[in-house]
Structure formats: structure tokens, C-alpha cells
Amino acid sequence: MAVNRMTAHEVTQKIIDKRELFILDVRNEDAFEDWKIEGENIEYLNIPYFELLDGVDEIFEKIPSNKDILVVCAKEGSSVMVAEMLSGAGLNVSYLQGGMKAWSEHLEPVKVGDLKDGGEIYQFVRIGKGCLSYMILSDGEAAIIDATRMTDIFLDFARKKAVSVTNVLDTHLHADHISGGRKLAELTGASYWLPAKDAVEVTFQYNALEDGNVVKIGKTAIEIQALHSPGHTIGSTSFVVEEKFLLSGDILFIDSIGRPDLAGKAEDWVGDLRETLYSRYKELSGDLVVLPAHFMRMEELNDDGRVAEKLDVLFTKNHGLNIEDETDFRKIVTENLPPQPNAYQEIRETNMGKITPKEEEQREMEIGPNRCAVR
């Protein structure tokens, strides 16, 4: 039987369409426990490839014959080996091209909405890691917000749309993934904006983003209005785009809120986080569509693959916005937090320009789920 190659894009489509898939993950057990491909109708079997060197007979009966079968490993090599063995035993199987490395780096651009005078806003869903970046297009110009380090994907997209990137913005200093912001700005000559309060230690030139700043994109001037919203980091900033969209960074997610502890300041920042969510955001229009910088669970994706919800819906449904008592709130966001993201200290230092790891090292640093939220 044939061994097929499935791309990260094809797997993403299956997940968005909620199709059934059987994943044989042949990475070692720790790696699988820590992080895997998630989806509503995915069934798993985790057997490390080195247990299968003598043959696949023992697992053969655990593999269903009526589902698509995808063999997954870290970089591809082992999954090809195991897929070939299964194929030799008569099964029709696929392997994931590029393995979990490709999965972690795959970005799926999805249109979130139209802006005035033909402008558009796109969400780039990094499905394997739960990161969300944005591109705002207007009249031949583009702004990129919370870019991941896979800068080629943004540049190719801008080329296809025939726009030049004029502004690159980060809502905050990221701790879970390496920002592509600075590199994009260098490659395109765009201005790079960072919240001043997050950038005190950075080693490069940037434009200081302050409360009330307005960044204009295109001649028709789509306005990105900066709203200082501390709590996840001291400088965390949200952007209001055309009074339609609220890019909430790592402050507010669809089903959770930002955690205040990744710079070691949970106690100091918890008050800011509450103030931002319960006062500043409360004053905004409930019709704003919230576009966060992350999602944690596949359930947060809408049917079309977007991650977006109206602010007033979140004020009713998001548990993190409905904790009446301030002491309870303080407790929830500072105690029993999930483990911190892999290598988050090194990631912060990289984003400050203090260290410059090689690409392979950057990849290793980002392995695993993002864990920026508290539910």
C-alpha cells in the first residue's frame, strides 16, 4: 500500500473541518505528553519509534482500518520509517511532512474582516502553538502585528497582496515565542513599534508605543489606536482598529485571560491585570471583535478557523472576566498557574536582542504549547 505525505496545511484543514483522524505519534512519551497535534475528532496512539524497530506487528491491531492514519514524529524521519513498515503490512497511511517542527511553524492565514475603503484584516493562525498574528492591509500598505519568527510567510503574503509593509507592531514583549517583528522591520524598512515600558532593556532601535498613539496604514488611514493595558506585562498594549476590532494581545483570550507571572512579577501586576480587564475594557464598546494573540484549545477556533469573538460575549462567557471578588481573582491568577512556557526566559532575552540564538536553537526554544493564559 502507498505511503502518502500530508502537509501541515492539510492537517489544519482536517482539524478546522472537524474530520476524523487517527494519529500514531512515534515521538517519545514525554514529548507526546507535553505537546501534540490537537483536534476535536482525533484519536491517538503514542508508541516511540524505537519500540518499533523490530516491527509493527504488536501495534497493528490497535490501528483502525476505517480512518485516515497519520504517523507523526519530531522532524519526519522516524515517521517515514514507521509509515513504510505499516504500508508494508498492508495499511494505507500518511506521514506528516516536516514532523512536529513543521507543525510548530505552520501559519494559516484567515481573513477576519473588511475595513473601510477596501481595507482588510487577516489573522495568521499558528495552529501548532496557538499563536495568532495579524496583518492589516489598506491601499497598498500593510501593518503586521505580533509576528512570529517565520517572517517569509508574512512577506510572501504581502507580496501576493501587492502591499508594502510600513509598520510592524508587538502588543508586548513576548515570552512564549520569538517575535519576527524586528527582522520584518529590518527586511522591509518598516517602523517597529514596541510598548516603551516593555522595552527598557532592548538593545535595538524601536518606536516607543505609548497610550493614545495612532498608527496610520494606507492613504485612507486605517487607524490603529494604542490602548495601554498592563497586566500580562507592564507595557502590554491593546490596539483598537477602526472602532471595529480589539487586538487584545496576551491580556484577554477567548476562553481565558493573560497570566501576570512570566516576568516574575505576578504579585505586582495582578492589580494592573484586574484594572485593565474590569475597568478599561469595560469602557470599550461591547461590539468590538476581540482578536487575541493566542488560543489555548481548539474549541476556541470558530467554524471557519478564525479565533474571534465580540467583547460583550466574552464579558458574559469568559470565566476570567466574571470573578466578582478581587481576592478570588488575585488567587486564581497567581496560584496554581500552569507550567511556564518552555525556555521563556531565553525567549524574552532573544526578543530584547540580548541573545541571538541560531535558527535551530530558536526552534528548540519554542517547542511545546504556549501556556500564556490562566483559565
Add this chain to the structure above:
Amino acid sequence: MRAIKANLLLDAKGLSCPMPIVKTKKAMKDLEAGQVMEVQATDKGSKADIQAWANSSGHQYLGTLEEGDALKHYLRKASEEDTVERNHPVTATNDELESNLDKDIVVLDVRESAEYAFNHIPDAVSIPLGELEERMNELNKEDKIYVVCRTGSRSDLAAQKLAENGFLNVLNVLPGMSNWTGKTTKLDG
């Protein structure tokens, strides 16, 4: 770190997953029980995988050294030593040794140099069992010598050998490093 002795060197540099483990598994067949293999690899993922593979196949993962882009993994082939009968009459428990460490004693570690390199009791003297015959003269016959290995079998043979050669005060430590909870150190650069 000074050179660690290995019975077999496997060069898996430049190979990507799954080949480092495929080759290690194959090479392990040529090794005798208790011998040490050094696997050189450049695939970063090999570190976690070789540990997990060793655990599941019963071999001992000793440790990994990083030298530039190369990783050197050390493995010791599974041996039946746990079941070997012990004959040296004088023994000490791990706890007894630990409480005597500040006294005037000698701790003799008879495991392979690679085992010693990654984890040993501070100030322990390393003479692998296979080298004891010829290096016995490095030890003093009047000293109180606590002999330690991983599970107490190799140290039993070593203790017998020392006693036969006129060492007066030799104790076999049971069970040894496999259950050692006291301080340890490793060789460093």
C-alpha cells in the same frame, strides 16, 4: 572533562532521526554485558530518545557530554549483576557509608569510568573492576576501604580480590550507587 573510556565507539554524526537509535540498537548486540558504548551524534533529539530507548530496553544511560555541535552519549549494556551471589563477608549499608564520609576512610568506586564520570561520591577513587588487578598498588593495605559499585556485585568481587591480596579492612557497600541518596558530584571540564 577528561576522556571517558568506552569499549565501543559508534559514530552517528550527521545522521538524523531515527538512524542514531537504529545504529545504537544494532551496535549494542556486539557489546558484552556491562560494557560501555559511546555514541557520537549531532541530532539534538538523540539525547532524549537515547535515554528513553535505554530505559525501555533495560540498558543503563550514563550521561551525555556536549562538545560544540556534537553530543557524546554513554550507555552501559544491561547485565545480570543484580542476581549474582555476594561472598565478601564484611558489608556496610549506604547509610553507614554516608555517616562515615567525614572519617579517615577511602571510598573506592569500581564501576566503569563512564559511570563514575557522570555521578559519584565526592572524593571517591575510581578504579574500574577490570583494572583493579594491575592498579591495586595505588591503594594502601592498612586503609579502611569502602568499595562501591552500582548494585553491590562488582564491588563484592573487588572486595574479595582486595582481601585475597592482603587488604585488611575492606567493606562492600550495599546496595551502592543505584540507591545512593547522599551527595554526589561529576567530573567537569
